[in-house]
Amino acid sequence: MAIELKLTRGRVHLPGGPAEVDLGVSGGRIVAIGDVGDAGETIDCTGLDVLPGVIDSQVHFREPGLEAKEDLESGSRAAVLGGVTAVFEMPNTKPNTDSAEAVTDKLARARDRMWCDHAFYVGATNHNAGSLAELERMPGTAGVKIFMGASTGDLLVSDDANLARVLASGHRRVAIHAEDEFRMQERLGERIAGDPSSHPVWRDDESAMLATTRILRLAREARRRIHVLHVTTPAELELLGRHKDIATCEVTPQHLTLAAEEAYPRIGTFAQMNPPIRSGAHRDGLWRWLAQGVPDVIGSDHAPHTREEKAQEYPKSPSGMPGVQTLLPLMLDHVAKGRLTLARLIDLTSAGPQRVFGIAGKGRIAVGYDADFSIVDLKARWTVEESWLASRCGWSPFTGMELTGRPLGTIVRGNRVMWEGELANAAIGAPVKFESVEFG
Numbered sequence: 085m086a087i088e089l090k091l092t093r094g095r096v097h098l099p100g101g102p103a104e105v106d107l108g109v110s111g112g113r114i115v116a117i118g119d120v121g122d123a124g125e126t127i128d129c130t131g132l133d134v135l136p137g138v139i140d141s142q143v144h145f146r147e148p149g150l151e152a153k154e155d156l157e158s159g160s161r162a163a164v165l166g167g168v169t170a171v172f173e174m175p176n177t178k179p180n181t182d183s184a185e186a187v188t189d190k191l192a193r194a195r196d197r198m199w200c201d202h203a204f205y206v207g208a209t210n211h212n213a214g215s216l217a218e219l220e221r222m223p224g225t226a227g228v229k230i231f232m233g234a235s236t237g238d239l240l241v242s243d244d245a246n247l248a249r250v251l252a253s254g255h256r257r258v259a260i261h262a263e264d265e266f267r268m269q270e271r272l273g274e275r276i277a278g279d280p281s282s283h284p285v286w287r288d289d290e291s292a293m294l295a296t297t298r299i300l301r302l303a304r305e306a307r308r309r310i311h312v313l314h315v316t317t318p319a320e321l322e323l324l325g326r327h328k329d330i331a332t333c334e335v336t337p338q339h340l341t342l343a344a345e346e347a348y349p350r351i352g353t354f355a356q357m358n359p360p361i362r363s364g365a366h367r368d369g370l371w372r373w374l375a376q377g378v379p380d381v382i383g384s385d386h387a388p389h390t391r392e393e394k395a396q397e398y399p400k401s402p403s404g405m406p407g408v409q410t411l412l413p414l415m416l417d418h419v420a421k422g423r424l425t426l427a428r429l430i431d432l433t434s435a436g437p438q439r440v441f442g443i444a445g446k447g448r449i450a451v452g453y454d455a456d457f458s459i460v461d462l463k464a465r466w467t468v469e470e471s472w473l474a475s476r477c478g479w480s481p482f483t484g485m486e487l488t489g490r491p492l493g494t495i496v497r498g499n500r501v502m503w504e505g506e507l508a509n510a511a512i513g514a515p516v517k518f519e520s521v522e523f524g
Contacts, residue, residue: 085110087123089498091457094129097136097430099448107134109455112497117451127500129459132492133426136434136449137169137456141226141441142259142313142334142383143408145171147193149178154388154476156190159408160198160513162386162474164502166409167458167491169200170446170516172226175207176239182207184219191224191515198513199501200494201446201456205229205259207239208250217254223522224515226441227256232295233263233287233358240265244302251306256520257332257441258303259311262295262320263287263359280398281348284360289317292359296320300327311440314339314385316359318369325378332380332440335370337414338407340382342481343367351481353401354394357387360403371423381436382429384411388477406475410468410482416460416489426462444517459493466490472505 089109095102098117108116108123145159156173163171173190175181181190181204190204203226206212206219216228230250231239241247242265251258268291276282296312300323303310312333315321324333338357343364347355355361373379387404394401412433419426438447445454468482494502501508 085115087116087120088125089455090120090123090126091129091134092126094132094134094459096134096449097426099450101427102133107449109498112455113445114449114451114453114455117449127493131461133460133462134449135430135458135460136447137454137496138167138412138433138458139170139437139443139446140168140384140386140408140411141172141381141437142174143171143386144174144176144388144404146177146388148189152476153390156194157197157511158474158476159386160200160202160511161507162406162409164199164494164496164507165472165474165505167412167460167494168408169456169458169494169496170202171200171408172203172205175205175229176231180207180209180239181205182209182212182239184222187219187222187225194513197511199507199511200496200513201516202513203516203518207231208241209239210241210246213246213249213253215253216250220254220256221521225521226516227259228254229259229261231261232299233261233265233268233291242266244298247299247302248306251302251308257309257311259313260299261314262292262299262312264291264294264298267291267294275399277399278397280353280356280401281344283356283398284344284362287358287360289319292317293319293323296323300331303330313383314359315370315379316362317366318373321370321373321378325373325376333378334381334383335374335379336383336385336407337411338385338405338481340367340370340374340418341414347481353396353398354405354479354481356394356398356401356403357385357405358403374424379432380440382411382415382432384408388475390477391479405481406473406477406479409474410480412458412460412491413468413487413489414482416462417487420462420488442519444519444522446516455495455498457493457495458491459495460489461492462489464488464490
């Protein structure tokens, strides 16, 4: 077989550990590891580490309807500049992605515009519960997303009866935004005008814990697997650790990096997100449970808003911040600081998403798998500058941060879509395939 692309002289992170081997690619897949021979194109990876392609399983790219904040092209451009090879995009757009027509529309919008591979969640509502079993099986669909607490947009399923209806419809793992809407409505008075540091007081630990406890009970009754997104409290991770047979979970770089005591005084409403940035003690607790192996994946919860929107006085300011481009750089810096190993990071960003969501052909460097690679310089020391950011919103809570470790190249199915900050000539992203959809 003719080798179309060869990666040579890099430190390649295989399922069995790192090795200095060459990789051979043809037809978008890995076809040889080790002695590859001649190739049509060769990429010299001397001094670099070749990781399995990073999969960000939670992004909000805002299209259709909210393109002033982001669109599928700009969001995916930010993704590949940050070393991300595939994304799962969320349904709280305008209109919501809650029907077959809406999924089809998003897939059509993505064609020839998205730089990375992609899949789209279907949003659960009180009205579409009966059709979710069919919707979740559409090609290019990441599964069903439930908002138990109101966030950006108007997707909301808050009561137990409708949650049970949603969980009873379908078989794939359901992604959950776990904040208790009823408690948050009761606590609206905890918000202090002009004081974004009151955000985690309003959306407190108990609102998260109540929702997570409720959804675990309902999931067990329905015998339905769930995935709890952006967990912010150590108590939730302790609870989720006792329910691994039915529940997986995610943490974000924001909650692992930022702390309320520093973030709200420094950037105010630009630190506002749901669930909130909490205290340094919360952040340290997340790291303790990460060391215990409880979180399964890291997702960015990339959720951009314009500067003008974020600059409004709290609580008029919207919740959410960009993050897809900084996910891998931030986590590489945590590796450099000794907070986790590179092997654990690979599991959280590649192998973990593959296991949790049943992704077909991605998540590891092995013969037969898609040739998705995130190529990084672990020793590069650099500063996050606004000029590097590709998101349409144009800002990041991490601007000015000095990091160690930087993405140098992004290869998607054998296509070099980014190298040293430069993009390829064309966007070649395609829908992600899932075992439960492709093979029943």
